[in-house]
Amino acid sequence: MENIKHVLDKGYVRLVDVMGSDLSVVNAARVSYDKESKELTDRDRKLIKFLAREGHTSPFRHAFIQFEIYAPLMVARQWWKYIVGSDHTMDAWNESSRRYITEDPAFYIPSAEQWRAAPMNSKQGSGEPIATSKGEKFTYFLNNYIEQGEILYNQALEAGVCAEQARLFLPAYGMYVRWYWSTSLQSVCHFLNQRLEHDAQKEIQEYANAVLEFIKEHFPVSSEEICVK
Ligand SMILES: Cc1cc2nc3c(=O)[nH]c(=O)nc-3n(C[C@H](O)[C@H](O)[C@H](O)COP(=O)(O)OP(=O)(O)OC[C@H]3O[C@@H](n4cnc5c(N)ncnc54)[C@H](O)[C@@H]3O)c2cc1C
Known part of the structure; x- marks a missing residue:
């Protein structure tokens, strides 16, 4: 699967790195009983369902994913509100700066x-x-x-x-900015649960759909349980 998905007129979501899989979620939970799965079984799939259903969220924080995103500032501004997925703890956000930047500015222009x-x-x-x-x-x-x-x-x-x-x-709302977003599986699914919804701005929905495709590919079972309502 391609590691870049084009969004809007000039934007994209690029998958930079992934740490873990559905198995990481399972094994983070199974460590309580000093057990480990080597391959994902039906029992493991049921365990993921159980964890999601009962709100045992910590196992979903043992898998990480890193994206590079290129989006208009209005989208970045909404994305940045995911404090738990962006700002502190073990997750991170780093953005291009126009204090130093030499790159030509680019803007989102609806057709x-x-x-x-x-x-x-x-x-x-x-x-x-x-x-x-x-x-x-x-x-x-x-x-x-x-x-x-x-x-x-x-x-x-x-x-x-x-x-x-x-x-x-520079007209700021539509100006493209680039950032790295490294986040846990739980944080990314929280973002998706809100920004795939019909009440989210259409432009950020398009980015959320691109993120979802990567998440589904790398975490097929977990994404089904905690990302897509
Ligand atoms: C359709 C839509 C419209 C919106 N409109 C506006 C708007 O008009 N103005 C505006 O300012 N924002 C708006 N927002 C942003 C919204 O208020 C949230 O800031 C954003 O959706 C991030 O969600 P969050 O706070 O749950 O995420 P995160 O900050 O990533 O938090 C994730 C979860 O962690 C927990 N958590 C986080 N911090 C704490 C804490 N201090 N104590 C306890 N638990 C915590 C909560 O369970 C939270 O849901 C809008 C969002 C949407 C989806």
């Missing part, structure tokens, strides 16, 4: 068909796609707006302004 209307019965989220003729206008406006921001950003840099302030000219 004419990808603009969505405000929802009918809710204060947050989005509804049906808007007419393509209207969408074309907004794609055009957004392109112009970004271009203007980049011109001012480059002018500031050329005039000797430091990168950490020049970036104020």
Whole structure:
């Protein structure tokens, strides 16, 4: 299976590393009885089901997965809220910095068909796609707006302004950022359980779907029990 999944117009989720498998979950639980499985059996599958059902979550924290993610800042901002999966304990988040960066900025630009209307019965989220003729206008406006921001950003840099302030000219919500996210199987499934839901923003749902494909491949039994409701 490919270790990179493309998301949105320029983004991706790349699987960097995996530590463990469904067997790690099983053996973390079986150590209580000084037992170990060498291969996943039907009994082990039942044990995973039992652990998930009863909320015995610690065995799911013995497997780790590391991703590189390239996503618009609005998606990163939502992702970063998973404190347990991002910030401290044994999990980690490291992100590119525009204080030093030399890489050209890149932006998420929805195509004419990808603009969505405000929802009918809710204060947050989005509804049906808007007419393509209207969408074309907004794609055009957004392109112009970004271009203007980049011109001012480059002018500031050329005039000797430091990168950490020049970036104020870059339209931030749609600007792509890159980060490493290393997390336990439990944390990643918590993220998936929330961000695959219909009330999550569509753009982060697309990233969650890419993450889910990797998780299903490497943890087929556990993912079925704790990731996909
Ligand atoms: C559809 C949607 C809309 C949202 N809208 C908003 C919004 O408008 N504004 C906003 O600020 N956020 C919003 N959020 C983010 C949300 O409030 C959570 O911050 C985010 O979903 C991360 O979930 P979490 O806190 O469970 O994750 P984590 O921080 O990773 O925590 C994981 C779990 O660990 C446990 N835990 C974590 N910290 C503690 C603690 N200190 N004490 C005890 N147990 C703890 C909890 O069981 C928690 O569920 C939204 C999320 C979704 C999915």
